[in-house]
Amino acid sequence: MSETHMEQERKFQNLLMRISKSPLYKEKLAAYDIRNIRLDQIMSLPLTSKEELRNAGSFGHLAVDIKETAQYHESFGTTGEPSAAWFTKEDLETGGKQMGECGVRLTPNDIVLIRFPYAMSLPAFLMQHASRQAGSTTVPASSRTTVTPYPRVLELIKRLGVTVMAGLPREMELLAETARLLGLDIKSDFPHFRAICAAGELLSEPRRKHIERLWGVPVYNLYGSTETSNIATMCDQGVLHVLEQDFIIEVLNEDGSVPAAQGDRGFAVLTTLTHQASPLLRYFNEDIITIEPCQCICGHSGGSLVHFGRLKERMRFGALVLDSSDIQFAVYTLSPVPDAWKVIEQEDGLHFILDSHRSSEWTKKDVTAHLSKQLGVPVTVEFADDGVLLNRAELVQNAPSKKPVYIQKLQPSVKTASIDLLRDLLDQGRRKMADRDFHAARTLFEKAVALDANSADAHAWLAAAYGRLIEAGIILEKMRLLPFLENEIKAALRIDSKLPFARRINGARLLNTPDTLGGDPAAAAKEFQYCIEQGMDEADLWVSLGECYIKLENPQKAKYALKEALAREPKHEQAKELLEQLDGGH
Known part of the structure; x- marks a missing residue:
């Protein structure tokens, strides 16, 4: 047994003792002899669904005394019912260290601008902890607020000599478009800028490369959720490494009954080994992933993760299954890449609405052919007028950013x-x-x-x-x-x-x-x-x-x-x- 596995086994046994203190798991595990269940028997334990977390309420899976908690967060799902997440001081420190595993390698010389929203969501706070732990300076420039609109964020980056920016991938795209509208040159106006950390949305490889081209710096992907904190970080080789000291990740088939074959897309089932306040056991979070063994030249070993999207955005056309990553691959391999886009699911195919300040370089015939070939379904294309998908006038004013909708699912027929x-x-x-x-x-x-x-x-x-x-x-x-x-x-x-x-x-x-x-x-x-x-x-x-x-x-x-x-x-x-x-x- 490897040292890593022995450490995981020790943490797993500790987790089983701690987690049964929460009301949710006290009931779920009542029929199990948890003192005699080893890590290799984890599949004998029950799954935890999103619905169960929501039904459990704010305190349902709290496993420590309320006096031990330091921070509370919520993640809203499609039902509007929130999933709760509690954090002790130790949890926040661990979350910062998880972010710090990223290949960006923050130093005391860095000035880190955080563009994640601060209201109830988690990434901004974990990135702030990572910045503090590295001795870096933090600039809290929250998105979705009138206090820090796009022009002001760009002015802060330039005036303060910001070196690293962290935020949603969409914010990185919109800031680059705002810079273009304001006549800024990213290379000459932001000479100290060296890297971007992105999280909170699906970041396929073509999209990551696109953002790298927009800014001329490396983009590092972070994968996690409010319920679990950060699960995997990208190294300087572009590989997303699972943080195996903190998580056990299973990849199951669509019904959650058996493991998916190695390399096949499956559904993430997450066990938080070190989270103290609201730990999770076999959390079926409906994310579609693969995990494969990896011995990376960066020095990391263990699993490398690829995220393909969420079940709620998966589309089916007969036997063909399309995930969000398939849509992103098709969109972000267009030339030029759109400044904004949306896809609408239809009975027999997909309708794309695209916006680009370089749309004169597109023809509907070529764009349609490219998207249809990449996705394997009939495609129709619409080039949007300014303001339909992206209001450029708002970008250069004090309007707050908004949550985008990339995929509009078809309202189901009776059949x-x-x-x-x-x-x-x-x-x-x-x-x-x-x-x-x-x-x-x-x-x-x-x-x-x-x-x-x-x-x-x-x-x-x-x-x-x-x-x-x-x-x-x-x-x-x-x-x-x-x-x-x-x-x-x-x-x-x-x-x-x-x-x-x-x-x-x-x-x-x-x-x-x-x-x-x-x-x-x-x-x-x-x-x-x-x-x-x-x-x-x-x-x-x-x-x-x-x-x-x-x-x-x-x-x-x-x-x-x-x-x-x-x-x-x-x-x-x-x-x-x-x-x-x-x-x-x-």
Whole structure:
């Protein structure tokens, strides 16, 4: 075990003791023996959803006495209900150190202008702590206020000799456009300026490079949230490194039930190892990310993170899925790059509204072709008049900055709403399965089947819930539920006989049902082999296949399957136990 992993294990055990002091987690973890759960068993613990945080209220996941807190922040979601975050003095110091990990490397010679909004949001305060810890001078030039409009910020940068600016990516773009409107030359008028730190919005690589071209300095990305503080920082090689001393990050598939394959986009699940005031355990924050191992020449090791956007902005066109990063890639590879843009989702494609002071260099034909090629969907384009997306007159006056809307989602039709509701019911049910709340999962899957009786997925997942309830039930309960399990499997396979998940549940039924009631380990083995051939390659599946061969008295094949399971998950307890039994018997 590496030193880093040992330290994470120690912090994880400490977290489990601390977090159960909060009302939310005291209830969520009541049924778990947290004293005997190791870090490698973290997936046995329940997820925490955004909805749960909002429903818990301001004090719901506060894990320390109110006297120990130093600061309170809120993050507003799409529902308008805030998510609370509390910070002790130690938390704020840790947050500053997290920001300080950035490749900008602040020094006592730096003058740092902070352009993040100060009202209730977190990044401004953490950046201020990072600046103070480095001995730098801070200039608090908050956005979204009339006190520091764009011209005044530029005047401050010039007059004070600001060296580093930190703020939302959009603020960096708008300040550059204001400088152009005022006739300023960024290189000659801001000679001391050396770097930008950006956070609070999605910053795809083409967008980051665009801002670097606007300002002629490196741009360092920071990834985090109000609920968690800063999670990853960008080094001078342009790699976003996870701060593994403070966070455990899992990347799960869309329903939150199993890990995404390495390199595939999945959903961030965050555990805050060191946060004291309002710690989080397996927080499913609906951000879409990848994490891959990295040994960077900057000296960092561990995971590198790429952020692709949020679930609420994801768009689907048949089998095609587009995330916010895909939209940004298409927009910020236009030449020239727009000064402002907005995309509107439509039934059969996307409508872009674009604004540039160099729009005479565009043709609708070329822009449409570029966007359509990059995104793989039909595209229409509109070149906006001044003031529609960007009011340049306001930029050079004392008007406060505003929160932009980049992606306008389509209002769902009745049919689309039904599909979305089905997907939501299945997602909620799968998360309840992951939390081992099988009764709640069954209820949600029953609603999904009632909504769409022709959904093979809905029937298969309802069968899975019945299977889990049968495993946990007494003999009479098992006998009562078995016909329901069989009926749902039959329904799923009748709708889609090739659905791997339905075949897997059928295999589990055939394996775990007594021969007198229709069990058949040989048929079960065929079902599991089919699933593996279709790309379902988890350790649990190989263990199930191994169990089939044990029942069929074929120890050689059983050992092979169990070794395959351990190759995928070296600490799989059931695989190790079964293999030891086989080795002991032969």
